[in-house]
Amino acid sequence: MHIVDGALSNPVVIGGAVAAVGGIAMGLKHLPLERIPAAGVLSASFFVASLIHVPIGPSSVHLILNGLAGLVLGWAAFPALFVGLLLQAVFFGFGGLTVLGVNTVNIALPAVIVGLLFRPLVSRGSALHGAIWGGIGGGVAIAATTLAVAVSLMLSGDEFTAAAKLVFVAHIPVMVIEGLLTGAAIYLARRVKPELFIDVKGGWA
Amino acid sequence: MTYVLTGADRAIGGFGGLRSAITSLDPRMRIVVTVIYAITVVGLSDLRVLSGAMILSLWLLAISGLPFQKTLKRMAMMDTFIIFMLVLLPFTMPGTPIFTVWGISASWEGLWRAVEIGLTANAVILAVMTMVGSMEPVTMGHALFALKTPERLVHLMMFTIRYIDVLREEYQRLRTSMKLRGFRPGTNWHTYRSYGYLVGMMLVRAIERSERILAAMKCRGFSGRIVLLEQFRLTRSDRVFAAALCLALGALVWAEVLYAAA
Numbered sequence: 001m002h003i004v005d006g007a008l009s010n011p012v013v014i015g016g017a018v019a020a021v022g023g024i025a026m027g028l029k030h031l032p033l034e035r036i037p038a039a040g041v042l043s044a045s046f047f048v049a050s051l052i053h054v055p056i057g058p059s060s061v062h063l064i065l066n067g068l069a070g071l072v073l074g075w076a077a078f079p080a081l082f083v084g085l086l087l088q089a090v091f092f093g094f095g096g097l098t099v100l101g102v103n104t105v106n107i108a109l110p111a112v113i114v115g116l117l118f119r120p121l122v123s124r125g126s127a128l129h130g131a132i133w134g135g136i137g138g139g140v141a142i143a144a145t146t147l148a149v150a151v152s153l154m155l156s157g158d159e160f161t162a163a164a165k166l167v168f169v170a171h172i173p174v175m176v177i178e179g180l181l182t183g184a185a186i187y188l189a190r191r192v193k194p195e196l197f198i199d200v201k202g203g204w205a
Numbered sequence: 206m207t208y209v210l211t212g213a214d215r216a217i218g219g220f221g222g223l224r225s226a227i228t229s230l231d232p233r234m235r236i237v238v239t240v241i242y243a244i245t246v247v248g249l250s251d252l253r254v255l256s257g258a259m260i261l262s263l264w265l266l267a268i269s270g271l272p273f274q275k276t277l278k279r280m281a282m283m284d285t286f287i288i289f290m291l292v293l294l295p296f297t298m299p300g301t302p303i304f305t306v307w308g309i310s311a312s313w314e315g316l317w318r319a320v321e322i323g324l325t326a327n328a329v330i331l332a333v334m335t336m337v338g339s340m341e342p343v344t345m346g347h348a349l350f351a352l353k354t355p356e357r358l359v360h361l362m363m364f365t366i367r368y369i370d371v372l373r374e375e376y377q378r379l380r381t382s383m384k385l386r387g388f389r390p391g392t393n394w395h396t397y398r399s400y401g402y403l404v405g406m407m408l409v410r411a412i413e414r415s416e417r418i419l420a421a422m423k424c425r426g427f428s429g430r431i432v433l434l435e436q437f438r439l440t441r442s443d444r445v446f447a448a449a450l451c452l453a454l455g456a457l458v459w460a461e462v463l464y465a466a467a
């Protein structure tokens with residue numbers, strides 16, 4: 001899902017960078033000092049989760065779990081996912097430097113939106129009820145990310161339209177898997193540590 | 206075990222422990238120059254000039270002291286992600302046809318565009334990995350803070366850097382215990398549910414760990430300040446290096462303008 005340097009047009013790159021700065025600032029505003037250790041450790045766990053490869057038929061996909069990140073972190077998912085992408089670019093060579101803004105927005109914005117929309121549904125009712133809504137949220141987040149990647153490519157030039165469409169179709173199984181995994185993760189978290197999704201004082205949302 | 210970010214066998218003294226032409230330079234200068242480098246190279250479009258940029262990046266790699274093959278392999282890994290998009294380009298961009306398969310023709314324009322993107326992406330990411338990726342992650346955090354990155358963002362990054370390895374060990378422990386209980390991944394509901402529980406468990410443990418961290422930090426009077434362990438200093442060799450690289454970039458831009466006019 002990473003876009004690399006040199007593919008996008010300048011307006012898209014600049015627009016992405018500006019939006020990313022705004023999102024990060026918004027996320028940091030929702031992040032009091034007390035919550036930084038929690039956000040940092042969660043950010044690290046999402047980084048580790050993105051290294052997990054899940055089998056799908058003869059191939060495998062790596063997890064993104066931005067929906068889950070949004071559900072757990074809320075607005076703080078924006079800076080947390082940015083940090084993950086920055087570290088991936090610098091130390092692994094995934095993605096690029098000038099496209100960091102676009103990549104952050106493509107992954108973090110769906111996370112935050114899913115977090116804001118689905119979090120009340122996930123924390124309510126039985127654990128199974130929460131898991132089902134969480135699963136839907138996880139799938140929606142990946143769908144939105146893929147769509148955002150497709151839009152950034154298509155805005156940069158008509159020659160990318162075919163690639164953008166293929167990216168979307170190719171990611172439909174990933175959406176299903178991410179949805180299932182997010183649902184299962186939330187089911188477990190609701191059973192083991194219900195307060196994870198209950199807004200306490202100084203909560204995320 | 207090897208560490209996730211540095212790829213070294215030991216926590217400290219991996220890539221960051223290298224003493225070479227690049228690693229002895231001021232980290233702040235390296236970050237700033239890398240950003241300038243990336244923006245400039247993305248602005249180039251002539252294939253000959255981009256090849257020059259690629260050679261410049263390879264030279265940076267050569268003097269950085271990073272393991273040559275390993276770094277190039279990482280770069281090639283990124284290429285496997287984008288190759289799909291690049292291969293499509295000749296077929297989707299209209300222009301002079303090269304050949305036709307099943308009524309779809311590949312164009313020269315599309316091919317050159319694909320080469321252009323490939324060269325740009327590789328030249329930039331190679332420079333990023335050699336100039337910034339050769340730092341110790343913590344040093345990068347401190348350098349970003351010295352460059353006026355918001356304190357909370359740097360804190361968040363430092364925590365992430367610190368706990369990636371810890372959490373990966375936790376992940377591997379959980380995987381080992383799954384294996385001991387006979388778990389074999391496949392394309393089925395059981396696998397996805399088990400992976401989901403694995404991720405869920407990691408999150409629960411992460412939250413509990415963060416509570417202990419917060420308590421320990423409060424106990425030591427943490428106030429949100431970042432204490433810089435080392436003072437960054439801009440030396441003569443830093444200035445020389447930055448000037449040389451900017452000069453090389455200037456030459457690339459000049460060549461680009463010349464070729465565009467021709």
